[in-house]
Amino acid sequence: MIEFDHVTKKYSDGTTAVNSLTMKIKEGEFLVLIGPSGCGKTTTLKMINRLIGLTEGTISINGKKISDYNIHELRWNIGYVLQQIALFPHMTIEENISIVPELKKWKRYKVEKRVSELLEMVGLEPDKYRSRKPGELSGGQQQRVGVVRALAADPEIILMDEPFSALDPISREKLQGDLADLQKRIKKTIVFVTHDMQEALKLGSRICIMNEGEMVQLGTPEEIIQNPKNQFVRDFIGVHSEVPETPFNLEDLLRRSEQNGVSGETRTISIHANLPETLKRLSVEEVISVEKNGRKVGTINRQAVIEYMADQTKKRGQSHE
Ligand code: ATP
Numbered sequence: 198m199i200e201f202d203h204v205t206k207k208y209s210d211g212t213t214a215v216n217s218l219t220m221k222i223k224e225g226e227f228l229v230l231i232g233p234s235g236c237g238k239t240t241t242l243k244m245i246n247r248l249i250g251l252t253e254g255t256i257s258i259n260g261k262k263i264s265d266y267n268i269h270e271l272r273w274n275i276g277y278v279l280q281q282i283a284l285f286p287h288m289t290i291e292e293n294i295s296i297v298p299e300l301k302k303w304k305r306y307k308v309e310k311r312v313s314e315l316l317e318m319v320g321l322e323p324d325k326y327r328s329r330k331p332g333e334l335s336g337g338q339q340q341r342v343g344v345v346r347a348l349a350a351d352p353e354i355i356l357m358d359e360p361f362s363a364l365d366p367i368s369r370e371k372l373q374g375d376l377a378d379l380q381k382r383i384k385k386t387i388v389f390v391t392h393d394m395q396e397a398l399k400l401g402s403r404i405c406i407m408n409e410g411e412m413v414q415l416g417t418p419e420e421i422i423q424n425p426k427n428q429f430v431r432d433f434i435g436v437h438s439e440v441p442e443t444p445f446n447l448e449d450l451l452r453r454s455e456q457n458g459v460s461g462e463t464r465t466i467s468i469h470a471n472l473p474e475t476l477k478r479l480s481v482e483e484v485i486s487v488e489k490n491g492r493k494v495g496t497i498n499r500q501a502v503i504e505y506m507a508d509q510t511k512k513r514g515q516s517h518e
Pocket of ligand 1: 208210211212213214232233234235236238239240241333392
């Protein structure tokens with residue numbers, strides 16, 4: 198879907214922000230770019246919608262080089278959400294959301310319907326909020342509008358640059374959960390920048406860890422937790438020793454799954470089956486029902502497994518120090 202082929206960005210002052218980056222982002226994937234400040238995350242993101250030009254290499258979307266797209270066609274088909282919400286203060290919520298559909302000359306009734314649909318999607322009653330100005334909404338509500346505005350004209354790709362980092366921890370956690378749910382329903386390709394590892398583990402189907410303009414490791418959260426490639430990655434995820442296999446504690450997993458509330462069983466496994474292997478391979482949408490001697494003991498979801506593995510890995514790292 199999005200392919201980086203030896204992409205390098207050198208700024209005019211000689212800074213190499215991204216150095217020979219090669220990676221493929223799959224359709225419908227939630228890819229998280231993470232790394233320390235200045236490692237090139239935002240530059241990588243902004244090259245996708247040509248807000249920043251490449252110095253070397255190519256980026257292609259659906260097999261076509263981004264430089265061969267008409268710039269408007271490219272930007273309208275890529276939603277973009279920033280940390281600073283950037284809603285237009287003099288425009289109503291409805292007008293803010295309608296910008297790209299209007300540019301694409303959608304019919305009025307279709308735009309109105311879309312605005313209602315999107316506001317509902319993020320829990321804002323359309324009749325109550327559509328005519329308000331951004332200043333009449335809380336920070337978290339404005340951020341929700343910022344997210345759905347990026348979805349308004351049904352883009353194939355959504356780029357998000359630390360969209361929740363300015364929010365308080367409660368709104369942030371709520372919006373992370375909402376975004377994870379939304380992604381499951383709408384199946385867009387999302388490229389998401391953060392420097393928060395917990396956020397990356399929670400949201401990413403794969404995580405790209407960057408350092409000094411280069412990709413250090415690309416993998417699923419489970420792969421990164423279980424097999425950090427080197428000391429940089431271990432330090433980054435907060436582990437300071439080699440990582441042994443995770444022995445799962447069933448009670449703990451059931452409790453975490455209940456707390457994070459992701460539901461909707463997709464299959465059933467028996468405790469006698471190969472539980473650790475099954476758990477490590479859960480996909481984002483999966484919630485499994487666990488049985489012992491033919492009786493259900495509870496359900497486990499992927500988020501709980503990842504949180505559990507991350508905690509265990511950290512604890513082991515600390516006891517080793
Ligand atoms: P942060 O997490 O702090 O936002 P980042 O990983 O997103 O950082 P970038 O903003 O991509 O990093 O910057 C990568 C490098 O490029 C940094 O060294 C930065 O100082 C440099 N840089 C970014 N924009 C410019 C610019 N316009 N001119 C020169 N150097 C720049």
